[in-house]
Each structure stands twice: as structure tokens, then as C-alpha cells.
Amino acid sequence: MMASSTPSSIEHTMLAASEQLQVPSNITKFKIGLCQLSVTSEKNQNLACARNSIKAAVECGARLVVLPEMWNCPYSNDYFAKFAEDFENEDASPTFSMLSEAACSHGITIVGGSVPESSDGQLYNTSCVFGPDGKLKAKHRKIHLFDIEIPGDITFKESDFFAAGDNPTIVDTDVGLIGIGICHDIRFPELAALYREKGARIICYPGAFNISTGELLWEVMQRARAADNQLFVATCSPSRDSSGSYAIWGHSTLVGPSSEIIATSGHEETVVVAEIDYSKIELQRKGLPLDKQKRADIYLS
Numbered sequence: 001m002m003a004s005s006t007p008s009s010i011e012h013t014m015l016a017a018s019e020q021l022q023v024p025s026n027i028t029k030f031k032i033g034l035c036q037l038s039v040t041s042e043k044n045q046n047l048a049c050a051r052n053s054i055k056a057a058v059e060c061g062a063r064l065v066v067l068p069e070m071w072n073c074p075y076s077n078d079y080f081a082k083f084a085e086d087f088e089n090e091d092a093s094p095t096f097s098m099l100s101e102a103a104c105s106h107g108i109t110i111v112g113g114s115v116p117e118s119s120d121g122q123l124y125n126t127s128c129v130f131g132p133d134g135k136l137k138a139k140h141r142k143i144h145l146f147d148i149e150i151p152g153d154i155t156f157k158e159s160d161f162f163a164a165g166d167n168p169t170i171v172d173t174d175v176g177l178i179g180i181g182i183c184h185d186i187r188f189p190e191l192a193a194l195y196r197e198k199g200a201r202i203i204c205y206p207g208a209f210n211i212s213t214g215e216l217l218w219e220v221m222q223r224a225r226a227a228d229n230q231l232f233v234a235t236c237s238p239s240r241d242s243s244g245s246y247a248i249w250g251h252s253t254l255v256g257p258s259s260e261i262i263a264t265s266g267h268e269e270t271v272v273v274a275e276i277d278y279s280k281i282e283l284q285r286k287g288l289p290l291d292k293q294k295r296a297d298i299y300l301s
């Protein structure tokens with residue numbers, strides 16, 4: 001475990017183009033916990049493991065905890081439908097109940113990674129965000145599905161199992177405004193730029209990059225999104241299961257607004273706890289005012 005910490009609450013907000021919410025002025029520094037979880041084919045075991053890991057992060061001072069993409073379910077088509085839950089029916093959703101209870105009993109914000117969601121006959125790859133009162137604040141359905149075919153390397157077609165979400169998600173939490181993306185969403189700079197424009201100071205990307213694209217790109221993508229937008233990027237992955245059909249890259253990471261890696265991990269099960277200090281954003285944006293230097297008149301024509 002890496003160990004190296006302060007929160008208002010508003011409802012989940014899909015901001016209109018002209019709106020920008022303000023980060024509560026009392027928040028300057030707090031700790032984030034990234035729970036890199038081992039995922040099995042036993043849902044109850046995955047829930048228990050996640051619950052323990054959240055507790056461990058809180059014991060290290062985390063006030064915001066992030067879980068991985070697909071943490072209650074193996075990343076395989078054989079499991080998605082079987083493990084899917086309908087969040088509208090909260091009482092019948094053990095994943096929803098556990099996350100809500102954990103957020104409430106610890107008084108923290110949880111970006112609940114992602115799990116398969118069933119809704120209206122469709123499956124979605126969905127991330128739920130809970131506030132310290134245990135209430136659901138936001139639900140992000142993965143927008144960019146991971147369809148890839150590189151001969152001799154990797155073939156995967158997420159759109160065979162999931163429908164894509166249609167909405168960006170920015171949520172006002174007790175630790176400030178957070179933009180949410182899931183894994184492949186990180187490859188699209190436009191989404192991150194939208195979140196920055198709306199006032200996000202952190203973008204959380206639960207992810208499950210694989211060993212084919214992960215080694216070259218996982219860190220690069222995180223650092224690029226942080227550098228482009230001068231904000232914090234937090235990623236959280238499952239740990240690697242070498243026996244599984246999808247070899248996961250791991251390396252859950254916190255990147256700061258100058259693109260510096262603040263904390264990271266290998267591919268094993270762990271909890272990364274590190275400090276987010278919002279004053280670093282102001283410093284970086286003041287010294288290098290990209291928003292003033294940019295020439296939207298040129299690129300958008």
C-alpha cells in the first residue's frame with residue numbers, strides 16, 4: 001500500500017454549455033484512494049474485496065475513493081449479462097447497496113469504478129458516484145466502447161455486448177467537481193477538454209487497459225489529458241489475473257496538473273493513497289495560461 005486531506009454537496013449535474021459550477025472554496029487538499037482490486041468469478045467475493053479495500057483507503061486518510069473498471073465481474077463476455085444489475089431497482093442491486101453503505105458509513109465520496117448495468121433490455125458499462133450521505137450523485141455510461149482489431153495482437157469488440165452512453169458526466173462532490181470517463185473514454189481529448197471547460201479539477205477514469213495497449217499508452221494518455229487540461233487525472237484498474245482471458249495492465253495512477261506522476265502502482269492488488277492539492281492547478285495555469293494562449297479561432301473553423 002502506498003500512503004503518503006477536506007469537503008458541499010449539490011446534486012449530480014449535467015452542465016449546460018454556458019454553466020460552470022464553482023469548486024467549494026474550503027477544499028484545497030485531500031487524499032484520494034485508488035483501489036486496484038483483484039477480480040474473480042465470484043461476485044460476493046469481489047464485493048467483499050472492494051469493501052475491504054475502500055476501508056483500507058479510508059484508514060490511510062482517503063476522502064475520495066476510486067474503484068476500477070469492471071470490478072464486480074470478470075472482463076469477459078461470458079459474465080457481463082450474468083453479473084449485470086439494474087440500478088433503478090436499488091434493493092435488488094448488491095453492488096449499489098455496498099457502495100452506498102460504504103460511502104455513508106465512512107463519510108466519503110466514491111467513484112464506483114464500473115460494473116455491467118442492465119436497463120431497458122440493454123447492457124451498459126456504468127460508473128456510479130456516491131456522496132458521503134450514501135446517495136447516488138451521478139451515473140456515467142461508457143461513451144466510447146472499446147472495439148479494436150490489430151491482426152496478430154488484439155481483437156476485442158465491446159460493442160458486441162454493451163450499448164454506448166450518450167452523456168458526459170461531471171459531478172459536483174464534496175471534494176470539488178469531478179469529470180468521469182471509463183477506460184477507452186481517455187483516448188478522446190475532446191471529452192477531457194469539455195470537463196475542464198466546465199470546471200472539473202479532477203478527471204477520474206476507472207479503466208482496464210490490457211497489456212497490448214497498456215504498456216505504450218496507459219501512462220501517456222493520463223499524462224496527456226492532465227497536461228492538456230492542467231488538472232488532476234486519476235485512474236484505477238483491476239489487478240492482473242494471468243489466468244484470465246483478458247490480461248490487464250494495472251498501474252493505477254494519480255497524475256498532477258503539470259503531468260507529473262504523483263503516485264502509481266504495478267499490476268498487483270494494492271491501494272494507492274496520495275494527496276491532491278488544488279493549489280497546484282492555479283500555479284500551473286497562472287504560469288502557463290493555456291486557456292488564454294489557445295487559438296480556438298484557428299482550430300474550430
Ligand SMILES: O=C(O)CCC(=O)C(=O)O
Nearest residue numbers: 146183184208209210213
Ligand atoms: O483504449 C485502449 O487501448 C484500451 C481500452 C480498454 O481496454 C477499454 O476501454 O476497456
